[in-house]
Amino acid sequence: xxxxxxxxxxxxxxxxxxxxxxxxxxxxxxxxxxxxxxxxxxxxxxxxxxxxxxxxxxxxxxxxxxxxxxxxxxxxxxxxxxxxxxxxxxxxxxxxxxxxxxxxxxxxxxxxxxxxxxxxxxxxxxxxxxxxxxxxxxxxxxxxxxxxxxxxxxxxxxxxxxxxxxxxxxxxxxxxxxxxxxxxxxxxxxxxxxxxxxxxxxxxxxxxxxxxxxxxxxxxxxxxxxxxxxxxxxxxxxxxxxxxxxxxxxxxxxxxxxxxxxxxxxxxxxxxxxxxxxxxxxxxxxxxxxxxxxxxxxxxxxxxxxxxxxxxxxxxxxxxxxxxxxxxxxxxxxxxxxxxxxxxxxxxxxxxxxxxxxxxxxxxxxxxxxxxxxxx
Amino acid sequence: xxxxxxxxxxxxxxxxxxxxxxxxxxxxxxxxxxxxxxxxxxxxxxxxxxxxxxxxxxxxxxxxxxxxxxxxxxxxxxxxxxxxxxxxxxxxxxxxxxxxxxxxxxxxxxxxxxxxxxxxxxxxxxxxxxxxxxxxxxxxxxxxxxxxxxxxxxxxxxxxxxxxxxxxxxxxxxxxxxxxxxxxxxxxxxxxxxxxxxxxxxxxxxxxxxxxxxxxxxxxxxxxxxxxxxxxxxxxxxxxxxxxxxxxxxxxxxxxxxxxxxxxxxxxxxxxxxxxxxxxxxxxxxxxxxxxxxxxxxxxxxxxxxxxxxxxxxxxxxxxxxxxxxxxxxxxxxxxxxxxxxxxxxxxxxxxxxxxxxxxxxxxxxxxxxxxxxxx
Numbered sequence: 001x002x003x004x005x006x007x008x009x010x011x012x013x014x015x016x017x018x019x020x021x022x023x024x025x026x027x028x029x030x031x032x033x034x035x036x037x038x039x040x041x042x043x044x045x046x047x048x049x050x051x052x053x054x055x056x057x058x059x060x061x062x063x064x065x066x067x068x069x070x071x072x073x074x075x076x077x078x079x080x081x082x083x084x085x086x087x088x089x090x091x092x093x094x095x096x097x098x099x100x101x102x103x104x105x106x107x108x109x110x111x112x113x114x115x116x117x118x119x120x121x122x123x124x125x126x127x128x129x130x131x132x133x134x135x136x137x138x139x140x141x142x143x144x145x146x147x148x149x150x151x152x153x154x155x156x157x158x159x160x161x162x163x164x165x166x167x168x169x170x171x172x173x174x175x176x177x178x179x180x181x182x183x184x185x186x187x188x189x190x191x192x193x194x195x196x197x198x199x200x201x202x203x204x205x206x207x208x209x210x211x212x213x214x215x216x217x218x219x220x221x222x223x224x225x226x227x228x229x230x231x232x233x234x235x236x237x238x239x240x241x242x243x244x245x246x247x248x249x250x251x252x253x254x255x256x257x258x259x260x261x262x263x264x265x266x267x268x269x270x271x272x273x274x275x276x277x278x279x280x281x282x283x284x285x286x287x288x289x290x291x292x293x294x295x296x297x298x299x300x301x302x303x304x305x306x307x308x309x310x311x312x313x314x315x316x317x318x319x320x321x322x323x324x325x326x327x328x329x330x331x332x333x334x335x336x337x338x339x340x341x342x343x344x345x346x347x348x349x350x351x352x353x354x355x356x357x358x359x360x361x362x363x364x365x366x367x368x369x370x371x372x373x374x375x376x
Numbered sequence: 377x378x379x380x381x382x383x384x385x386x387x388x389x390x391x392x393x394x395x396x397x398x399x400x401x402x403x404x405x406x407x408x409x410x411x412x413x414x415x416x417x418x419x420x421x422x423x424x425x426x427x428x429x430x431x432x433x434x435x436x437x438x439x440x441x442x443x444x445x446x447x448x449x450x451x452x453x454x455x456x457x458x459x460x461x462x463x464x465x466x467x468x469x470x471x472x473x474x475x476x477x478x479x480x481x482x483x484x485x486x487x488x489x490x491x492x493x494x495x496x497x498x499x500x501x502x503x504x505x506x507x508x509x510x511x512x513x514x515x516x517x518x519x520x521x522x523x524x525x526x527x528x529x530x531x532x533x534x535x536x537x538x539x540x541x542x543x544x545x546x547x548x549x550x551x552x553x554x555x556x557x558x559x560x561x562x563x564x565x566x567x568x569x570x571x572x573x574x575x576x577x578x579x580x581x582x583x584x585x586x587x588x589x590x591x592x593x594x595x596x597x598x599x600x601x602x603x604x605x606x607x608x609x610x611x612x613x614x615x616x617x618x619x620x621x622x623x624x625x626x627x628x629x630x631x632x633x634x635x636x637x638x639x640x641x642x643x644x645x646x647x648x649x650x651x652x653x654x655x656x657x658x659x660x661x662x663x664x665x666x667x668x669x670x671x672x673x674x675x676x677x678x679x680x681x682x683x684x685x686x687x688x689x690x691x692x693x694x695x696x697x698x699x700x701x702x703x704x705x706x707x708x709x710x711x712x713x714x715x716x717x718x719x720x721x722x723x724x725x726x727x728x729x730x731x732x733x734x735x736x737x738x739x740x741x742x743x744x745x746x747x748x749x750x751x752x
Contacts, residue, residue: 085635259461
């Protein structure tokens with residue numbers, strides 16, 4: 001009889017979370033910049049509190065449900081870092097009326113008009129960051145786009161606050177050397193600081209310059225003019241981050257624990273009870289130098305099983321096999337053996353779970369359960 | 377102000393669910409075979425009750441958490457159709473002691489030994505189906521493999537029950553014509569019936585012959601010897617099923633409702649607030665005749681927006697664009713517009729949500745919320 005949870009489950013190594021947090025903190029302290037960690041990866045109170053030595057502090061969220069969850073736990077300074085849909089403004093205002101300094105994000109004139117109209121109508125001085133496109137990755141206004149000033153003017157005229165600018169250097173996930181990541185960080189810094197300066201020259205206070213991908217946060221060597229860094233994946237890390245050198249595989253604090261339940265056709269694979277419902281189908285390393293497929297497999301004591309990958313998934317089965325192109329025997333993993341599958345993308349794997357089973361460190365039993373916030 | 381739920385949310389059209397259920401029921405009634413629907417797709421009580429005209433009946437589950445959830449709601453005849461991990465037997469036994477006739481699945485001698493040992497030690501006459509590999513797709517014993525009889529003998533000697541055989545013709549998802557799907561159904565039927573006959577000839581009762589993929593359930597024209605059909609995806613359907621002709625796009629009962637929040641770089645795409653957290657990253661049509669990428673987009677009244685696909689996803693953003701290779705203007709979807717994203721794989725999309733917002737039919741408001749079972 002085991003007292004460990006039934007598989008599959010999401011296992012977190014608390015010592016690794018602490019180590020990951022401490023490393024980034026030391027780096028950002030040395031650069032003299034504040035943190036506003038993104039809590040979207042863990043969506044849990046405990047690892048977030050660890051970032052603030054048990055207290056609360058400024059955070060970034062990806063949904064209003066997260067904002068409400070963390071507000072209930074005492075967080076009062078929250079950035080909702082997804083472009084605002086006008087229909088969500090009433091919910092934003094409700095949080096602000098509870099005493100939460102909730103800042104919203106936008107990057108279009110149409111959104112700015114909707115926010116300004118809402119601010120005027122409800123006499124709500126909503127604080128807004130304008131998203132800056134620093135690398136053509138997804139969203140945002142270019143730093144020299146005339147719309148930047150137009151958006152700020154519409155906001156201010158309507159009684160909302162143009163509090164500053166924000167960028168997410170999503171392109172940095174594809175920077176594969178420290179030099180390239182450092183260059184991406186500088187590009188992100190330069191574009192956001194320039195945009196903020198344009199706003200200030202036009203008469204807007206724009207006190208906030210927010211940057212934030214995990215690679216750029218670790219690689220930056222100068223953050224002059226930046227007021228906050230949002231990196232969030234750092235609490236758990238994953239194989240995408242390890243693949244581009246932001247962390248080592250040993251730093252990955254999250255894994256899915258699975259049990260071997262059989263063999264595939266021709267004994268060419270091993271089946272476990274952790275399917276995509278437990279790991280996600282994220283293929284984030286599919287186009288990278290080393291394709292880790294759906295995850296890298298370790299023993300239940302954390303040793304990497306050389307070249308053993310999760311190469312396929314059904315709903316409640318994973319298919320483990322030797323890395324394509326490598327000649328190696330499958331390891332001897334009898335039915336009932338537990339293994340761990342390291343996540344390709346910690347955000348996606350974590351999102352498949354209601355809670356984490358937490359150990360203090362390698363070799364320690366599960367002694368804590370951290371609940372995650374859900375939904376939108 | 378809208379009274380509709382905040383986006384993103386999972387919307388279910390109850391009238392389509394009813395229609396999908398009725399169609400398969402009529403087909404299986406005509407073939408004279410019983411149903412044991414797989415509830416893994418919806419994981420919800422309401423659509424499952426619709427299958428049984430409001431009552432309960434035999435069901436198939438993909439996790440023990442589902443078995444417990446449905447047992448709590450009065451279901452007493454449950455097949456847990458994932459190869460059993462020996463550590464889960466105690467939990468299986470607890471459900472059986474509650475009066476649930478829970479059947480388990482296995483396909484190896486090692487699992488059979490573990491089950492037999494457990495049955496002997498606890499005097500629990502566990503009923504077992506042996507998984508048959510009918511198409512080399514994932515798991516199972518070949519119907520003529522000597523291990524089939526060895527497994528049954530081990531089970532019976534230990535005091536467990538060799539209740540029969542089960543197959544899942546996973547290969548049928550790649551059968552793209554009614555003829556090929558019908559052939560897959562016959563192959564599944566033939567292999568399972570043959571395997572059951574071998575068991576019976578060897579002296580095992582083996583009353584159950586269980587088959588089940590959604591394509592084969594719809595395509596079968598003869599199920600002689602089969603005692604139950606497990607198809608489950610049918611309640612919602614999805615673009616994979618529509619792509620191989622098992623249903624039409626209009627039959628897809630599940631969608632993710634999203635709000636337009638911006639434009640991508642160069643105005644070449646439209647951003648919404650439904651990312652992979654809402655839709656999943658399933659790329660199930662990626663290798664098919666028509667690649668629907670991450671989903672097909674409709675208006676909020678259900679009309680397909682021609683060639684508008686969800687071609688990219690971040691955590692809380694989807695990127696909508698015209699199908700690659702097609703020359704067409706992006707539709708005029710101003711910020712705040714609601715759209716629906718039809719799921720590539722309903723199981724994966726549904727798994728991203730805690731509940732469904734349910735409308736009685738097209739044009740009707742949300743009037744019900746169906747909760748999903750979670751975890752393992």
